[in-house]
Amino acid sequence: MTFFTSDQHLGHRNIIRLCSRPFASIEEMDETLISRWNAKIKDSDRVFVIGDLFFRAEEPEGMLKRLKGRKTLILGNHDSSWTGKVDLSRYFEGVHTMLETSDGEHSITLCHYPMMTFNHCMRAFMIHGHIHGNTNADYWPYLQSHERILNASVEVNNYEPVTFAELVENNRIVKAAHPPALAEAQVPTHAESRNLQHSDGKENVA
Numbered sequence: 001m002t003f004f005t006s007d008q009h010l011g012h013r014n015i016i017r018l019c020s021r022p023f024a025s026i027e028e029m030d031e032t033l034i035s036r037w038n039a040k041i042k043d044s045d046r047v048f049v050i051g052d053l054f055f056r057a058e059e060p061e062g063m064l065k066r067l068k069g070r071k072t073l074i075l076g077n078h079d080s081s082w083t084g085k086v087d088l089s090r091y092f093e094g095v096h097t098m099l100e101t102s103d104g105e106h107s108i109t110l111c112h113y114p115m116m117t118f119n120h121c122m123r124a125f126m127i128h129g130h131i132h133g134n135t136n137a138d139y140w141p142y143l144q145s146h147e148r149i150l151n152a153s154v155e156v157n158n159y160e161p162v163t164f165a166e167l168v169e170n171n172r173i174v175k176a177a178h179p180p181a182l183a184e185a186q187v188p189t190h191a192e193s194r195n196l197q198h199s200d201g202k203e204n205v206a
Contacts, residue, residue: 051076
């Protein structure tokens with residue numbers, strides 16, 4: 001099977017406060033994320049990690065050794081903090097800044113950052129991370145209106161890797177629960193941007 005996930009921030013103590021994660025300590029968070037990962041993933045499963053797997057982790061390789069699956073890493077903005085400390089070829093089948101791929105049923109563009117337009121955007125899907133569970137930023141009205149842009153951040157996906165079907169459903173729930181505020185109505189929605197898409201073929205949390 002194929003799974004998607006992003007923004008674990010393993011080793012990042014402050015992410016608990018910054019993203020209101022339901023953990024009392026960094027030790028609890030790291031162990032919960034690893035155990036939920038391994039409860040779903042078999043060694044033969046493909047796992048696309050869409051950025052920011054670790055941040056400020058003292059020993060990322062020790063945790064990498066525990067994570068099951070055939071992993072592909074899409075680099076996020078915090079991954080430079082640990083990728084130089086590890087032989088990535090031992091743990092990942094590929095490392096990319098962006099990847100166009102398929103899960104066997106859907107054409108997918110993978111990038112850590114959400115993209116307004118992407119290849120075959122009227123029939124393919126764009127899967128991203130980076131924004132965690134944020135629905136208050138200026139970009140949210142557009143993302144909320146676009147059913148083919150899917151957020152793989154763990155905050156949106158029960159702190160575990162998910163299948164494509166689970167990813168679609170989790171995003172549907174979040175988007176339905178957080179409609180854009182009226183004050184943000186001036187931000188272009190997906191419907192207002194379709195012609196463009198047709199033509200184009202301190203400490204940060206994200």
